[in-house]
Amino acid sequence: MSNGRALRAVREQRQLDLSAVADFASISPRSLEVIEGGERDASRLQLERLAEIYGVPTYSLASSHIPNLPPCRRIIELHRPSRQP
Structure with missing residues (x-):
C-alpha cells in the first residue's frame, strides 16, 4: 500500500516546500516526488525522518488516511530564517 498520499497530505497541510523537506x-x-506520487514506497528510514520533520508518529505515515493534525514546533524550526553572524 502506497503511503505517498499520506505523505503529500501532511506536507501540504503543514505548508512545507517539497525541496525544503x-x-x-x-x-x-x-x-x-516519486514517493508522494505513489510510484514507490518510502523506506523505513525515510518515513522516520519525514515523521520527525512533520511532528507525527511514524506509523501514521504508513496509512493513506491522515487526520487533521495540530500545529508542530518542527515546522517553526524549518521556517525560521537563518541568523547571519
Whole structure:
C-alpha cells in the first residue's frame, strides 16, 4: 500500500516546500516526488525522518488516511530564517 498520499497530505497541510523537506530529510526532491506520487514506497528510514520533520508518529505515515493534525514546533524550526553572524 502506497503511503505517498499520506505523505503529500501532511506536507501540504503543514505548508512545507517539497525541496525544503527533501533537503532536511537528506533525500533528493525527485525521490520525494516519486514517493508522494505513489510510484514507490518510502523506506523505513525515510518515513522516520519525514515523521520527525512533520511532528507525527511514524506509523501514521504508513496509512493513506491522515487526520487533521495540530500545529508542530518542527515546522517553526524549518521556517525560521537563518541568523547571519
